[in-house]
Amino acid sequence: MPIKARPETLAMMTAADKKALMAIYRHRCLDEPLLQKYFYPDEPDGFVLARLRDFNSHGLLDIVEYEANEYPAIFLSARGIQTLRELYDIPVYTL
Numbered sequence: 001m002p003i004k005a006r007p008e009t010l011a012m013m014t015a016a017d018k019k020a021l022m023a024i025y026r027h028r029c030l031d032e033p034l035l036q037k038y039f040y041p042d043e044p045d046g047f048v049l050a051r052l053r054d055f056n057s058h059g060l061l062d063i064v065e066y067e068a069n070e071y072p073a074i075f076l077s078a079r080g081i082q083t084l085r086e087l088y089d090i091p092v093y094t095l
Contacts, residue, residue, distance in 0.1 A: 005083040009058040016040060017051065018087060021060065024076050025084050029064075031071040055080070 013021075020039040024030050036048045052074065055061050060080035065072040076084070084090060 003079050003082045005086040006058065009060065009083060010087070012054065012058070021055070021076065021080060021084060022088070024074060025081065029073040029075045031073060033071060
């Protein structure tokens, strides 16, 4: 069964959320401080972590912890990629 974006996921996303997720898509991964700096600069401490938990509860993220780094790398999951494809009409490339 193909993965589809969930309507409740699309409904909970703000414009800043969509930009942040698109940046993860374009750069392949980001971390919490980068998301705070570039997409949520005026939000209080803990806000980005709460949003990441929301995204994760909707199955949009894969989070990979590295021993040497304080912050884990944040990748999009297959559902996260498909959600952006549906939002922005991103084509699926096949070989």
